Amino acid sequence: MFLSARTLLYDRLRLAISVGGMAFAVVLVLLLRGIMDGTVEKSTTYIDNVGADVFVAREGVKNMALSVSAVPEELVSELAALPGVTQASGVVRVTVTVSEGDRRQPGDLVGYEPGSGLGGPWKVTAGQPPASAGEAALDSVLASRLHVGVGDRVAIGGRDFVITGLTGDTTSIAGKLVFITLADAQILLQSPNVVSFVLLKIANPADAPSVAESILAEFDDTQALTRAEISGNDRDMLGELFLAPINVMSTIGFMVGLAVIALTMYTVTSERLRDFGVLKAIGAPQGFLLRTVMSQATVLGVAGFTVGLVAAILVGPVVVRFVPDIGVKVNWEPSVVTLAAVVGMSLLGAVVPVMRIIRVDPLLVFRR
Amino acid sequence: MSSPLVVHDVSKSFGSGDSTVRAVDRVSFQVEEGEVVVIIGPSGCGKTTLLSMLGCLLRPTSGEISILGEEVTGLSERRRARFRLRHIGFVFQSFNLISALNATENVEIALNLAGVAGTAARRRVSGLFDLLELTPRATMRPNDMSGGEQQRLAIARALANRPDIILADEPTASLDSHAGRVVMELMQSAVRAGETKSLIVVTHDMRILDVANRVLAMEDGVVREVDAATIRQAQANQAGAPGL
Numbered sequence: 001m002f003l004s005a006r007t008l009l010y011d012r013l014r015l016a017i018s019v020g021g022m023a024f025a026v027v028l029v030l031l032l033r034g035i036m037d038g039t040v041e042k043s044t045t046y047i048d049n050v051g052a053d054v055f056v057a058r059e060g061v062k063n064m065a066l067s068v069s070a071v072p073e074e075l076v077s078e079l080a081a082l083p084g085v086t087q088a089s090g091v092v093r094v095t096v097t098v099s100e101g102d103r104r105q106p107g108d109l110v111g112y113e114p115g116s117g118l119g120g121p122w123k124v125t126a127g128q129p130p131a132s133a134g135e136a137a138l139d140s141v142l143a144s145r146l147h148v149g150v151g152d153r154v155a156i157g158g159r160d161f162v163i164t165g166l167t168g169d170t171t172s173i174a175g176k177l178v179f180i181t182l183a184d185a186q187i188l189l190q191s192p193n194v195v196s197f198v199l200l201k202i203a204n205p206a207d208a209p210s211v212a213e214s215i216l217a218e219f220d221d222t223q224a225l226t227r228a229e230i231s232g233n234d235r236d237m238l239g240e241l242f243l244a245p246i247n248v249m250s251t252i253g254f255m256v257g258l259a260v261i262a263l264t265m266y267t268v269t270s271e272r273l274r275d276f277g278v279l280k281a282i283g284a285p286q287g288f289l290l291r292t293v294m295s296q297a298t299v300l301g302v303a304g305f306t307v308g309l310v311a312a313i314l315v316g317p318v319v320v321r322f323v324p325d326i327g328v329k330v331n332w333e334p335s336v337v338t339l340a341a342v343v344g345m346s347l348l349g350a351v352v353p354v355m356r357i358i359r360v361d362p363l364l365v366f367r368r
Numbered sequence: 369m370s371s372p373l374v375v376h377d378v379s380k381s382f383g384s385g386d387s388t389v390r391a392v393d394r395v396s397f398q399v400e401e402g403e404v405v406v407i408i409g410p411s412g413c414g415k416t417t418l419l420s421m422l423g424c425l426l427r428p429t430s431g432e433i434s435i436l437g438e439e440v441t442g443l444s445e446r447r448r449a450r451f452r453l454r455h456i457g458f459v460f461q462s463f464n465l466i467s468a469l470n471a472t473e474n475v476e477i478a479l480n481l482a483g484v485a486g487t488a489a490r491r492r493v494s495g496l497f498d499l500l501e502l503t504p505r506a507t508m509r510p511n512d513m514s515g516g517e518q519q520r521l522a523i524a525r526a527l528a529n530r531p532d533i534i535l536a537d538e539p540t541a542s543l544d545s546h547a548g549r550v551v552m553e554l555m556q557s558a559v560r561a562g563e564t565k566s567l568i569v570v571t572h573d574m575r576i577l578d579v580a581n582r583v584l585a586m587e588d589g590v591v592r593e594v595d596a597a598t599i600r601q602a603q604a605n606q607a608g609a610p611g612l
Contacts, residue, residue: 003468003477006468007468009468275466275467275468278464281425281464282453282457282458283451283482284449285449285481288481365458365464366420366460
């Protein structure tokens, strides 16, 4: 083992370049996967934080993102009367354009009943949530892009609103949330007495699945999903949208890593071919020589992975700072898979050097 | 007691048909325990080919080589490697030390390959370094050592597993006369000290003849035994001849 370590450490600059190259490939893979996981997780921020245990929509609607749902508002009071339901509130959710002067940004509008305590913002970073007609709370990232703050006015869907508050943790790739009253939202949509979703709070959240089942059984034309279900559905759908490009980029990352390892191992072995010939001449078994190369490749791969993992964890928050729409979450599961792939890749990269060592003629020791 | 090395009617040819070159031609000799045998001859006469066959690195085209009573020409590659590790030590002209390892590690690796590790290996290295006056160089890399020191280190590696035979290929060719003499004296004393049974040196350096018990002269692949004193006299006459 010390031969492997010493040979790698002999040229420290090359070792640093090799580990750096490998780490770059690992960062690419982990960061892409982390962006996918983080962004998908962030995309369900409304569902996860709004406080509802069950979401009721029009029949067939199983997602909140990229879906259209409309149910009669009277359903809210009917659902509120169900056993186990402690609170019910209707919300309208639709994509709108928010503008201030020449600046325009897309927003994800949420119309909710301010008095209900359900459906509105959960983290107000400045000012107050909207309480009456003509008031709005904007996601803080959206507000900064529009260069507006509390007290300023913006146009939402063509109507004038005053900003009463700014909200945090409400930015995602699916949109930046804009909160107004339910009545204002219904006016904007010209759909009085209609809501997109009914949010239910259950006395015992563990009963949410059975409440959802009873709603499905009792109410025609509705879809009832627990928070975990609708959140999972949204994440799966967005994940699938991400998956193909992420896989392509990950494959490119792996190819880069493989090339780095193969090149490094080939160079190290070529330079040390005479050493291997000497060891063969003095009687080193083939297995020892192969183990030496394999362990070098593995050490190189694991070192590259470790540096890459740490770099990905450190770079993640920096990426989010510059691009708040996305999230970065380096999970342990893809990390373990990446580590296994890196080790496999390292061993694959050692194949050509191994072939050279098998063929090396120990008689080269007599060459001057 | 049987001879550590018996070479019987060994030939080695390269190429085929009209282009066949017979590098070693029906060579027979034996080496006794405690002997230092020097094989001399001009470049290209087949010395290194013969040494490669004695070291189980090359199979003869015909003939037999017995080392410690074991016929080695028919052994598989794997068994020949194991045989080399246990019974043969090599010293090369170009030292062939591993530059990534320090002096101690260069010797330890030979011991480790033979299954000697830890304290036993360190003790053996220490003993060899005392014998070969390398102790102050124990942690140095080969590239930071002089040619003479590198060759002494190569001898330490060759002696590490107490081989029965040491085969040395031009061990003084890369050294100045003083360093060359020191190296040869150390190898000779290793034989006397029982660190190895026999020493076979291939060279065209006539200064080495001083340490030889027997001298074999090789020319065009053929070996004949010669008297060292006669060779030295011939060398001296040649060196003193007018116009030379």
